[in-house]
Amino acid sequence: MSRPDIHDVTPVPVRRYGQQFGAVVLIVFALLFAQNLATNQNIQWPVVAQYMFAPSILSGLGMTILLTVLAMVIGLSIGVVLAIMRLSDSRVFQGAAWAWIWFFRGVPPLVQLIFWYNLALLYPDLSIGIPFGPKLFIWDTNAVITPFSAAILGLAFTEAAYAAEMIRAGIQAVSGGQVEASATLGMSRSQTLRRIVLPQALRIVIPPIGNDTISMLKFTSLVSVLALPDLLFSAQMVYARTYQTIPLLMVATIWYLVLTTVLTFAEHAIEHRLSEGSPPSKRSFQKRLFDMRPFRRQKEFSA
Amino acid sequence: MTMPLLKVERLRKSFGDHEVLSGIDLSVNEGDVTCIVGPSGSGKSTLLRCLNHLEKPTGGAIFLQGEPVGVRWRGDRLYEMSFNEMARQRQKMGMVFQGFHLFPHKTALQNITEAPIIVKGTPRHQAEAEGMALLEKVGMPDRAHYYPRQLSGGQQQRVAIARSLAMKPALLLFDEPTSALDPELVGEVLAAMRQLAEEGMTMLVVTHEMLFARDVADHLIFMEGGVIVEQGNPREIMTSPRHERTREFLARVLPQAV
Numbered sequence: 001m002s003r004p005d006i007h008d009v010t011p012v013p014v015r016r017y018g019q020q021f022g023a024v025v026l027i028v029f030a031l032l033f034a035q036n037l038a039t040n041q042n043i044q045w046p047v048v049a050q051y052m053f054a055p056s057i058l059s060g061l062g063m064t065i066l067l068t069v070l071a072m073v074i075g076l077s078i079g080v081v082l083a084i085m086r087l088s089d090s091r092v093f094q095g096a097a098w099a100w101i102w103f104f105r106g107v108p109p110l111v112q113l114i115f116w117y118n119l120a121l122l123y124p125d126l127s128i129g130i131p132f133g134p135k136l137f138i139w140d141t142n143a144v145i146t147p148f149s150a151a152i153l154g155l156a157f158t159e160a161a162y163a164a165e166m167i168r169a170g171i172q173a174v175s176g177g178q179v180e181a182s183a184t185l186g187m188s189r190s191q192t193l194r195r196i197v198l199p200q201a202l203r204i205v206i207p208p209i210g211n212d213t214i215s216m217l218k219f220t221s222l223v224s225v226l227a228l229p230d231l232l233f234s235a236q237m238v239y240a241r242t243y244q245t246i247p248l249l250m251v252a253t254i255w256y257l258v259l260t261t262v263l264t265f266a267e268h269a270i271e272h273r274l275s276e277g278s279p280p281s282k283r284s285f286q287k288r289l290f291d292m293r294p295f296r297r298q299k300e301f302s303a
Numbered sequence: 304m305t306m307p308l309l310k311v312e313r314l315r316k317s318f319g320d321h322e323v324l325s326g327i328d329l330s331v332n333e334g335d336v337t338c339i340v341g342p343s344g345s346g347k348s349t350l351l352r353c354l355n356h357l358e359k360p361t362g363g364a365i366f367l368q369g370e371p372v373g374v375r376w377r378g379d380r381l382y383e384m385s386f387n388e389m390a391r392q393r394q395k396m397g398m399v400f401q402g403f404h405l406f407p408h409k410t411a412l413q414n415i416t417e418a419p420i421i422v423k424g425t426p427r428h429q430a431e432a433e434g435m436a437l438l439e440k441v442g443m444p445d446r447a448h449y450y451p452r453q454l455s456g457g458q459q460q461r462v463a464i465a466r467s468l469a470m471k472p473a474l475l476l477f478d479e480p481t482s483a484l485d486p487e488l489v490g491e492v493l494a495a496m497r498q499l500a501e502e503g504m505t506m507l508v509v510t511h512e513m514l515f516a517r518d519v520a521d522h523l524i525f526m527e528g529g530v531i532v533e534q535g536n537p538r539e540i541m542t543s544p545r546h547e548r549t550r551e552f553l554a555r556v557l558p559q560a561v
Contacts, residue, residue, distance in 0.1 A: 175404070177400060177402055177404035178404060178406065180357055180398075180400070180404065181398075181400065181404035181405075181406070181463075182418075183355075183357065183386075183390070183393055184355055184357070184393055184396070184397060184398035184467070184476075185393070185394070185397075185417070185418035185422065185466070185467070185470055186390045186391065186393050186394030186418060186422045186470060187390060187418060187421070187422055188386070188387045188390050188422075189386050189387065191421055191422065195417065195421060196406055199408050200406075200407065200408055203408070
């Protein structure tokens, strides 16, 4: 047997038999699942199609989007304030922000929603007045707390707690040199924060915020316990009447998947655009993200 | 007698128990270039950072144009300045850092125009015209719209110098401006600094570039162990140092044929 010259031949690639076998198994499962989806009469695809764009479902979809947007906007706004408080020199500010984060990260959103909705049982009326003195304005709690406002409070406050930690980590990932350079140019603290630190911090916080938005979209389905007509509750209303449970849940599932897919693409697009600037190091951000020590002594530049 | 632009009296700074500056006295006249040299750990950078209160001095006094820095008299009581009051004084003392610290999310020109626009309220078009003139001065008008990461270290440092100049400071502090640069990029930054010196800018430069100190500085300060060991005319000190410690330092750092 004569071997060919080693320079004339290409070696046979390594065969990964285990991987090939696994792939075949997975493909078989996928085909079975697809066939089942297509042929299972219980799904009732015609019913799914009938309700996909039904007015009640679409208005539920609108409510879900509205809740997501409002909860994120309010949550992020409070989150920025909490993050700055966490980084304050004052122990009182640090402590207050820490307490908020501790509470709203610790209590499940579902419990909070029910709690907010039942606020009237705790405080029959809400008032603004002089502390320990007379009340100037009084509202009936039941008039203020609707299912909608209870949902926004619960979702936004929870989001604020999570956003605060991410934004704090983002701010800390911006190098101290940036703050010093701003100081030597005569910028005030708030100018430095608004013009130099936050724009850089928010850049690295965009990907986790994007993830949070997707989570929030899913969390909004909790509001169905308050009988708020979001996507899930609208579907439930229909099948409570028609008993077409599975087709209506399919409608809701498909819409949730559509929305999360759109959000995922949007997040990738934003991230891609931002990566053209040069944000502070992601590693530094990740390192600081899980730093949850309360009442940490801040080493800041002195002035 | 004219008042020095900057006067430092008995300045001390400690970090915990460690005293880094043990009583510094110096003055800088308008238009002078003063270089501070010395071994690492001698307190040179800390001295510079105390002048604009990036570090708060432990003791002593600093006067800029006769005005105490970081503190203010009200009647016969002395008060610390708040950060934002301090900001007004910092405008008069530009600073160039070893690590450049350009704003990465802004172009070269935006780095330069940022502070004049938001701190001084300069109209944008005027700030941009002045910013372009400054880029011209440091030799890189064609890089106005580049982001810092698209520039070499030497170019970044030149933009940083232009950024400091944009606030029209009375005094420019340089904290080892060429120490983070690749050797072949040092020259362009030193050339820009030399040009500034010739135009009469008052500069206080912490540096390891002995030849720059010899050729450009009007005044040389040698520091070691938190004190000024020797100061005076750079050529005199380099050719005939009076202190043993100065002599040892110069023997280590001076190129053979000075």
